[in-house]
Amino acid sequence: MRRVGKNTFVEIYRPGCNPGFVETSDGVVMIDTPQHPIDAVRWRERIEEAGPIRYLINTEPHGDHTLGNRFFKGATVVGQRSLAPIFEPYMERMRTNFIARAPNDDPDSVWLYEHPDYQAANGPTLLFDDQLTLHAGNHTFQCIHMPGHTAPQTSVFIPDEGVVFTGDNIFCRCRSWLQEADPWLWLDSLKAIERLDVDIIVPGHGEPCTKEYLRTQAQIIHEWLGEIGKLVDQGVDEDEVVARGGELINTIDPFPIGQRLDDWRDRIGGLNAKNLYLSIRQREGRVTGAEAPVV
Ligand SMILES: [Zn+2]
Numbered sequence: 061m062r063r064v065g066k067n068t069f070v071e072i073y074r075p076g077c078n079p080g081f082v083e084t085s086d087g088v089v090m091i092d093t094p095q096h097p098i099d100a101v102r103w104r105e106r107i108e109e110a111g112p113i114r115y116l117i118n119t120e121p122h123g124d125h126t127l128g129n130r131f132f133k134g135a136t137v138v139g140q141r142s143l144a145p146i147f148e149p150y151m152e153r154m155r156t157n158f159i160a161r162a163p164n165d166d167p168d169s170v171w172l173y174e175h176p177d178y179q180a181a182n183g184p185t186l187l188f189d190d191q192l193t194l195h196a197g198n199h200t201f202q203c204i205h206m207p208g209h210t211a212p213q214t215s216v217f218i219p220d221e222g223v224v225f226t227g228d229n230i231f232c233r234c235r236s237w238l239q240e241a242d243p244w245l246w247l248d249s250l251k252a253i254e255r256l257d258v259d260i261i262v263p264g265h266g267e268p269c270t271k272e273y274l275r276t277q278a279q280i281i282h283e284w285l286g287e288i289g290k291l292v293d294q295g296v297d298e299d300e301v302v303a304r305g306g307e308l309i310n311t312i313d314p315f316p317i318g319q320r321l322d323d324w325r326d327r328i329g330g331l332n333a334k335n336l337y338l339s340i341r342q343r344e345g346r347v348t349g350a351e352a353p354v355v
Contacts, residue, residue: 064260064268065221067199074099075319076124077264080225082218084197087111090135091216091225091262092119093128095158097172100128114196117203118184119227119264120210121146123154129182131172138192139184140205143212147183206253208246209237209264215253222259229253232266232273234318235309236280239331243281243339250278265318283312288336292344298337305333 061069070080076095081088088110094100107113113135118126121143129137129151139147155173162170172178186192194201202217209228216225228237229249238246253261254274262268287308291301309329317325 062268064262065218065223068218068221068223070225070262070268071099071103072267073319076127077122077227078225078262078266078268079103079125079128080262081107081113082196082199082201082221083110084114084199086197087114089114089194089196089199089201090116090132092117092125092227092264093132095124095127096166097128097131097169097178098166100131101172103128104131115186115194115201117194117201117214117216117225118143118147119214119216119225121150121212122210122228123151123158125227125264126151126181126183127155127158130178130180133180133182136186137182137184138186138188138194138203140203140212140214141187141189143184143214144187146212148181151181151183204252206249207242208249209241211240211242213249215249215256217256217258219257222257223262224253224256224258224260225262226253226264228264230261230263230266230269230273230277231315231318232261232263232269232277233315234266235313235315235328236277237328237332238281238284239328239335241281241335241339243285243336244343246281247278250274250281266315280313284308284332284336285340287312288333289340292337292340298334301337302330302334305329305331308333 061071067083070078072078077092079092079094081090088107094103116132116135117138159173190205192203199220204215206215207213260268306329
């Protein structure tokens with residue numbers, strides 16, 4: 061676990077996302093949860109030594125950020141309003157997959173998947189639209205809606221620590237997943253992150269970074285938009301665009317795939333390409349990928 065602020069810690073090397081927590085003078089605030097049950101219960105035991113968990117803030121619906129919620133009952137779960145209705149369907153899709161693979165991939169978690177105490181999903185109950193400020197001890201936490209990687213995407217800005225958690229609006233030096241992204245809103249959100257008074261950015265995956273990396277993240281999105289926009293302009297059909305996505309990713313986004321995601325290495329380019337093909341087509345007549353603004 062790495063300390064990234066005076067009282068802020070993040071776990072970056074386990075499978076799944078980068079979950080984090082902040083120790084305040086009156087309990088702990090968590091951002092996202094460990095993906096694997098055995099990691100989640102160990103985390104809870106360690107964190108509760110610092111005090112009760114006051115809030116658990118989810119940055120997005122994907123299971124690598126939410127599967128562990130069920131192991132943190134008692135914390136008030138916070139999320140952007142559009143996260144609530146999709147929370148369980150998103151998470152269950154991923155959970156089914158994980159349960160099937162657990163005996164081989166994660167045998168220590170099998171009994172926890174089946175444990176009667178941990179069957180409720182524990183989705184968000186404290187919801188916000190644009191922004192919500194929370195207080196715990198002497199700390200404030202600003203939850204800010206920053207759609208992009210997903211629709212309910214949320215950044216958690218902690219002014220007292222000079223830190224922001226962005227979830228998967230930033231993949232630091234590991235491959236970017238755009239499988240359901242709105243790339244134009246994502247670029248706007250990167251500009252909003254730039255305006256925050258922070259020293260450290262905790263990405264959803266990869267190493268904590270500084271604002272310098274925002275340019276690289278924006279560049280990857282622009283290049284995806286530009287390349288897929290060209291194919292749309294040439295009238296290339298969807299299947300062909302998806303096939304080309306698998307090659308394009310090697311030049312657009314040469315970073316390694318993230319933590320224990322090897323199975324996806326050959327599919328992520330196609331998923332990204334498919335989403336951008338559909339998104340650009342939807343916006344035809346307004347803005348095409350080739351005309352996207354340059355940061
Ligand atoms: Zn993620």
